[in-house]
Amino acid sequence: MRITKTPVTNPVSLACPGCGRSVATIFEHHVDTPDSKLWTRFGQPIRAPWAAPTPASISGAFLAWDFCIGCSAEYDVPRADFIKRNHQSSSLQFDVRKSKVNNYVCRLDEPIDGAPDKWMLFEYLTPVGKFHSHRLGPFPCARDFQRASNILKQVWPAMRQLNLDEGEPHGRN
Ligand SMILES: [Zn+2]
16 A cells, blocks of 8 residues: 655645535645634544554654534544654654645555545654654544544554655755
């Protein structure tokens, strides 16, 4: 299984599963939201063996959620973060806000049960390597950790490999 990532040249609108209005519009280097409200403000880690960091890779799985300001419906956004481990990076808890970000649409070369056929990847060019943050959905909300876990678990190896293949510190590849 491989992931193909395509730069966001035409803005991508993420639709509320409740009313269909846009909860976020993804541009090549930034995100616009209605009323400038962040679109995934809440979340909790998904603690599972498959999501654990490895000697080569630091990672984190999360279920994020928020609500649509159009219809008030809540939505789920499974999230997966990766950065290649190197001598400077020790955790995912660094400030990415000052890093340049490139946004991509990801697709799989084979379909996966319950997984969307495409999703967003936010790629931050940090001083310690490319930080990849995948966001899938939005899905209708049930704070559904089982659904998020089922999807992420299947795509996880391909996501991790993508970051390992590309994740050298900015300027060194
Ligand atoms: Zn809505």
